[in-house]
Amino acid sequence: MRNVRVFLLMILLATPTFIVAQQRYRIAVCDWMILKRQKIGEFGLAKQLGCDGIEMDMGGLGRRDSFDNKLREPSQQRIFRHTADSLGIPVASMAMSGFYAQSFANKPSYRWLIEDCLNAMDVMGVNIAFLPLGGCGNNWADSLALRNIIVARLHEVGEMARARGKVIGIDTPLDAKGNIKLLNEINSDGIKIFYKFQTAIEMNLNICKDLKRLGGKRICAIHASNTDGRLISEDTALDLPEIKQTLDKMGWQGWLIVERSRDVKQVHNVKYNYGENVKYLKKIFK
Numbered sequence: 006m007r008n009v010r011v012f013l014l015m016i017l018l019a020t021p022t023f024i025v026a027q028q029r030y031r032i033a034v035c036d037w038m039i040l041k042r043q044k045i046g047e048f049g050l051a052k053q054l055g056c057d058g059i060e061m062d063m064g065g066l067g068r069r070d071s072f073d074n075k076l077r078e079p080s081q082q083r084i085f086r087h088t089a090d091s092l093g094i095p096v097a098s099m100a101m102s103g104f105y106a107q108s109f110a111n112k113p114s115y116r117w118l119i120e121d122c123l124n125a126m127d128v129m130g131v132n133i134a135f136l137p138l139g140g141c142g143n144n145w146a147d148s149l150a151l152r153n154i155i156v157a158r159l160h161e162v163g164e165m166a167r168a169r170g171k172v173i174g175i176d177t178p179l180d181a182k183g184n185i186k187l188l189n190e191i192n193s194d195g196i197k198i199f200y201k202f203q204t205a206i207e208m209n210l211n212i213c214k215d216l217k218r219l220g221g222k223r224i225c226a227i228h229a230s231n232t233d234g235r236l237i238s239e240d241t242a243l244d245l246p247e248i249k250q251t252l253d254k255m256g257w258q259g260w261l262i263v264e265r266s267r268d269v270k271q272v273h274n275v276k277y278n279y280g281e282n283v284k285y286l287k288k289i290f291k
Contacts, residue, residue, distance in 0.1 A: 030290035031057035033097040058097040066103025163193030174199025181218035197225040221257035230266035
């Protein structure tokens with residue numbers, strides 16, 4: 006028995022700290038917002054900012070059929086993974102931010118784009134993807150024909166993700182009731198809600214009530230910032246102590262990611278804006 010305990014202790018000591026210490030809440034930033042989209046320097050900058058991880062983007066999309074994705078190249082795969090591991094900055098989620106502008110419903114190459122993302126997730130050892138549906142417009146949920154297309158496509162890609170042990174988190178223009186209905190229609194364990202405080206604020210929702218109605222099991226990660234204007238600590242629309250209390254009671258745990266909430270007076274000062282926002286989130290979600 007003593008030998009077994011010694012062996013287990015040796016394994017524990019040999020395991021990287023960021024794997025052993027699974028905090029309830031971990032804080033990250035979006036690489037495209039800190040001007041490091043798929044750049045090797047994103048991991049070092051995230052560490053400087055005090056982050057626990059980084060949300061990595063798949064690269065630009067535009068009207069092309071594929072992402073401008075470096076992680077298809079074996080040499081780049083090795084460099085990015087080694088850098089992330091050596092600095093202890095894991096990838097929190099893999100983002101497909103190109104779909105903020107491009108319609109997921111109309112993109113002919115959507116299967117390949119999702120497959121490309123899932124492959125990149127394998128490379129970086131991440132299980133959550135971020136898929137915004139902003140490119141579909143604000144009223145797609147009310148258009149039966151368009152909604153049916155989106156639901157069918159999300160079921161398909163959700164099953165692709167589920168088969169590989171991954172989840173695609175979607176950002177929608179819906180409240181908790183609408184999101185629950187949508188998830189039931191999609192009917193795939195590979196699709197969850199990537200909750201976004203900015204979206205909730207723009208819809209005039211009470212974030213705490215909406216979170217409770219949605220339920221923790223339906224939320225894979227959270228974009229924990231508002232639109233640009235002021236820092237999170239100065240934003241009266243975001244009561245983070247109350248939000249933390251709500252998430253605590255829900256039993257939720259996971260990644261809280263800063264996307265925006267930049268001080269409009271110095272919007273291009275990356276280290277100031279994201280450093281201050283990460284510091285405040287760490288203070289509240291400790």
